[in-house]
Amino acid sequence: MNLVKENRGNVVIIKIQEERVDAHNSDGLKLEIQKAFENGDKNLLVNLESVHFIDSSGLGALVSGFKNATSHNGVLKLSSMQSQVKSMFELTRLHRVFEIFDSEADAIASFK
């Protein structure tokens, strides 16, 4: 999984640098989120702007991240989804679970 990690104040941003998140690379995302919370990061934002395709295992990796956040008293938010990717969250009703923001800036502001 290609991704870029960035610190912005008290928020760690994971920017996915893949067009697809599927069963081939979703474990990498899951591990990266897990690692961040285990390292003591509390506020995590996953920026999905580059992602044009996500499947059930990609959604599963983010669900795993959400549960990880809860067990570490942290928060995981999502931003910058392409419309088709967002529709997968709506179809599975996961848009009711995650806080999803249109832009990275909006998401970061929400942590404060």
Place this chain on the structure above:
Amino acid sequence: MDKNSIELQIKVPNKTEYLSLIGKIGEDIANELNRYAGNHEILAYHINLALTEAMANAIKYASNDKNDNHVDISITTNDYELTIKVTDYGQGFDINAIPTPDVNILDEHGRGIFLIKAVMDNVSYSKENNGNVLKMCKKLTA
């Protein structure tokens, strides 16, 4: 064979690195279906998704037999529908025993077949010859 028909048979190793290739083939076919009156971008995503989920499923349930380390995929279209068949040679599963994912339980797994059923019009899973065939149809006409 109709002049607008496509029949494609693909055999790929049962490895996740081929998911992207198979998904993209599905997208390209969807984009070629001029007779489809709906949104082509959405159709392309849905065909990509159905192929990706079905193949990932076939890999998950694959046998350990070294001679059966591939997945067979067929994509056919006629004037009315697009049909995808994904055949695996593993132990199979009961498609009707898979529950609808419950957002309150937040399971990491178990959304694949649900998504396929949501984006395709007809989905079945059956034993044929030596394999298990997941058949998924998408109507192209209103």
